Amino acid sequence: MIKVGTIEITRIEEMMLAEPLASFVGIGPDELAAQRDWHGAEFFNEAEQSFVTSVHVWLVKTPTLTILVDTGGGNAKDRPMSPRFHMRDVPFLDELAKSGVRREDVNLILLTHLHVDHVGWNTMMVDGKWVPTFPNATYVMSAKEVEARDPKQGGAARPPGAQAPFIDSVQPIIDAGLARLVEGNETIAEGIDLMPIPGHAPGQMAIRIRSGGKEALFIADAMHQPIQVRYPHVNSKYCEDQELARKTRAELLAYAADHDALILPGHFGKPHGGHVVRDPKGGYHFVPLSGAV
Numbered sequence: 001m002i003k004v005g006t007i008e009i010t011r012i013e014e015m016m017l018a019e020p021l022a023s024f025v026g027i028g029p030d031e032l033a034a035q036r037d038w039h040g041a042e043f044f045n046e047a048e049q050s051f052v053t054s055v056h057v058w059l060v061k062t063p064t065l066t067i068l069v070d071t072g073g074g075n076a077k078d079r080p081m082s083p084r085f086h087m088r089d090v091p092f093l094d095e096l097a098k099s100g101v102r103r104e105d106v107n108l109i110l111l112t113h114l115h116v117d118h119v120g121w122n123t124m125m126v127d128g129k130w131v132p133t134f135p136n137a138t139y140v141m142s143a144k145e146v147e148a149r150d151p152k153q154g155g156a157a158r159p160p161g162a163q164a165p166f167i168d169s170v171q172p173i174i175d176a177g178l179a180r181l182v183e184g185n186e187t188i189a190e191g192i193d194l195m196p197i198p199g200h201a202p203g204q205m206a207i208r209i210r211s212g213g214k215e216a217l218f219i220a221d222a223m224h225q226p227i228q229v230r231y232p233h234v235n236s237k238y239c240e241d242q243e244l245a246r247k248t249r250a251e252l253l254a255y256a257a258d259h260d261a262l263i264l265p266g267h268f269g270k271p272h273g274g275h276v277v278r279d280p281k282g283g284y285h286f287v288p289l290s291g292a293v
């Protein structure tokens with residue numbers, strides 16, 4: 001557990017994946033070899049040439065609210081286009097319960113963006129229907145993301161398989177009246193606000209937590225891997241606007257370094273977060289959190 005002033009943050013792991021080196025643009029074995037002194041087996045599997053990738057949900061407890069940042073891949077979802085998230089059966093809700101949180105206890109879900117691995121536990125299958133997993137929560141999501149993925153709007157241009165996460169994990173939330181659509185720069189609660197970080201997804205938002213003079217930033221998929229702190233030009237092939245993803249990453253790194261903000265991304269390997277510090281010779285270094293989260 002991490003404390004940011006009076007706010008407590010816990011990582012709830014859903015699954016660990018191996019992301020092939022080939023899923024990244026602008027990096028190869030030479031660039032990896034040059035960083036080996038700090039970039040070890042916790043982040044990269046040399047034998048398989050793949051990055052260690054966590055899929056997790058961040059549990060955020062303030063004195064008054066129980067919040068989840070993103071909701072992973074989910075169970076029983078039909079994902080022909082994303083085999084790693086297809087018809088999963090993982091004990092995520094049991095893991096959440098180990099942190100003392102029942103489905104009914106969650107007040108707020110903050111969805112950084114609406115990709116397949118960030119919306120899955122929004123809903124669960126009950127009697128053949130997708131229903132909200134967290135019935136007492138308001139689900140905060142980007143209006144731009146909804147517009148881009150709703151098959152009745154921009155999502156119509158996507159292949160049917162790519163529409164599935166919206167249809168089974170977002171539309172039922174809207175239908176249940178639990179969605180709050182935002183621009184991406186709102187204050188959500190005391191010490192919690194949103195920052196637009198577009199590129200990986202058009203309406204991607206960071207979530208900034210400030211309490212007791214400390215700051216943490218959930219940066220979602222603005223960076224998938226710690227090595228992108230050293231090599232900010234490196235993108236995942238999953239970034240929808242490659243150029244904008246690079247621009248946003250550069251701005252975010254400067255912000256995190258200048259504000260000593262703890263970054264808590266969507267997919268970094270153990271310890272799953274850390275700080276960004278400037279190198280006097282140019283660029284940045286990643287300083288992993290001490291202790292597992």
Ligand SMILES: [Zn+2]
Binds near residue numbers: 117118221266267
């Ligand atoms: Zn992701």
